[in-house]
C-alpha cells in the first residue's frame with residue numbers, strides 16, 4: 603500500500619515520519635517552501651519517545667503521477683480548499699482519505715469534492731508544533747489515530763488501513779463510533795482551546811487562578827450544551843474525562859490552537875470555535891462564552907493579517 607501525506611507539518615510530519623521509519627511506503631505532498639527546507643535539513647522529529655531524522659519521499663502537486671491507496675490529510679482548515687485541489691490527481695476510485703483536521707466542517711467539504719464514499723472518519727490525539735527551523739516538536743508522549751467507516755461498519759479497506767498503520771510507533775485503532783469520537787474530540791478541543799486562548803495559559807495555570815476553575819467548568823458546560831443541541835450525544839465516560847482533564851491542577855496541557863496563537867501563527871478560529879456558534883445559532887441558542895472567545899480570536903486574526 604502507498605500513502606500520500608498531504609502536509610508535512612506538525613501532525614502529518616509526525617505520523618508520516620513514524621510510518622516511514624517503520625518502512626511503510628510514504629510520500630509527502632508539500633509546497634515549494636517546505637520542500638526546500640526538508641530537502642536541506644531532512645524531516646526532523648524531536649520527541650520524548652525518541653527523535654527521528656529522515657530524508658522522506660517528497661512531491662509537489664505538479665509531480666503527482668498516479669493515485670495512492672491512502673491519503674492522510676494533515677493541513678490546517680484554512681488551507682483545506684487549496685489542498686483538496688492540489689491532491690486531486692492522487693485520488694482514484696479506490697483511494698481512502700483520512701483527515702486529521704480538528705472540528706467537523708471539513709467532512710462536508712471533502713465529501714462534496716471527492717464523494718463521501720472516499721472518506722473515513724478520523725481523529726488523532728497528539729501534541730506537536732513546528733519550531734523556528736521547521737522541526738516537529740512533540741510535547742508529552744500520547745500519539746494515537748482512530749479511524750472508521752462513517753456508518754460504523756467493518757470493511758476490508760478499514761482492516762487494510764489498520765494493517766498499514768499499526769506497529770509503526772503510534773497507536774492506530776479502528777473505531778466503530780468514529781463520528782461520535784470526532785465530535786467528542788472537538789468538544790474537548792474547543793473547550794480546551796477556549797480556556798487556553800482566552801486566559802493565555804495552560805490548564806494548570808488557569809485553574810490555579812482565582813475563578814479559573816469555575817471558568818473552565820462553565821466553558822465545558824457551554825461547549826457540550828451546544829454539541830448536544832446540534833444533535834450529537836456525548837458519552838458519560840467522555841464527559842467525566844473532559845471535566846477531569848480541563849480542571850487538572852498543575853496540568854501543562856495546551857491545545858494546538860493556543861500554541862499557534864502564542865507563536866504568532868494563523869489559527870483555526872472558524873473551524874474550531876466559529877462553527878460551534880453557527881450550530882448554536884441554528885438552534886436559536888445563546889453561547890455567550892463561545893461568542894466571547896470567538897471575538898477574541900478574531901481580533902488576534904485581524905492583527906495577524908494586517
Ligand SMILES: NC(=O)C1=CN([C@@H]2O[C@H](COP(=O)(O)OP(=O)(O)OC[C@H]3O[C@@H](n4cnc5c(N)ncnc54)[C@H](OP(=O)(O)O)[C@@H]3O)[C@@H](O)[C@H]2O)C=CC1
Nearest residue numbers: 609611612613631632633677681685703704728729730858
Ligand atoms: N498539532 C497538533 O498537536 C494537533 C493538530 N491537529 C489538527 O491537525 C490539523 C493539521 O494541523 P497541524 O499539522 O498542526 O498544522 P501545521 O500548520 O503544523 O501543518 C500543516 C502543514 O500543511 C502544509 N500545507 C498546507 N497546504 C498544503 C498544500 N496545499 N499542499 C501541501 N502541504 C500543505 C503546510 O505547509 P506550508 O509550509 O507549505 O504552509 C504545513 O506544513 C489541524 O486541523 C489541527 O487542528 C489535531 C491534533 C493535534
Ligand SMILES: CC(C)(CO)C(=O)C(=O)O
Nearest residue numbers: 726727728729791857858
Ligand atoms: C485534543 C488535542 C488537544 C490533542 O490531540 C488536539 O487535538 C489539539 O491540540 O489540537
